Amino acid sequence: MALSLRRAVPVLADGFEALAVARALTLNDAALQASGLLAIRVPRSSGGADVSVRILTKVLLTLATADPALAQRYRAHTLTVESLRACGGPFEDVLAGRWPADHPPTRPGPLAPLLNAAIDLGIAKRMLTEATRTWSEHVPWLPAPVPERLSELTADLRIAEALLDTAAATIDLGRPAAAISTAISRAHASITNTTIKLGLPS
CATH class of the missing domain: 1.10.540.10 (Acyl-CoA dehydrogenase/oxidase, N-terminal domain)
Structure with missing residues (x-):
């Protein structure tokens, strides 16, 4: 309800x-x-x-x-x-502040996969933050490549976020459907690659 x-x-x-x-x-x-x-x-x-x-x-x-x-x-x-x-x-x-989410959208268009990618990226960022906190609080004496690996993953997430932003912009700009689909696919691939590196299910 x-x-x-x-x-x-x-x-x-x-x-x-x-x-x-x-x-x-x-x-x-x-x-x-x-x-x-x-x-x-x-x-x-x-x-x-x-x-x-x-x-x-x-x-x-x-x-x-x-x-x-x-x-x-x-x-x-x-x-x-x-x-x-x-x-x-x-x-x-x-x-009025109601949640109509129990009524399925009839025309989600390209927004659905874009928002799915945003959630996946958010989960990946959350996991990396937790991993970084764990390392800094409990095992900061570990030698490289642990901190280097965390830095690499942080850079990967920034690239994925930039690709996600570009994909969103293609929708705002009213680009052709093929261009929107390609941009979203690139963002999703980058996010998936990073989640695999983090050990998350893709």
């Missing part, structure tokens, strides 16, 4: 505010509902922030790095909002 708030959620001003809110968010469903992040892809003409796909992807990546399960639920919600965008609304439920 869809959850709801009695009052409307705040409408965030722009992508900068959306990213700031995502970074400071208390990681639970109620906080996400009240944050305004549920409505960031609602068009401005309908009362939303209408942020770019690039910003949406960064928000999801931020959530996935902190809490992959919450990010998965946010992804499902976002794809439903995209379906509403495709047919012109209505957006009243979204602006």
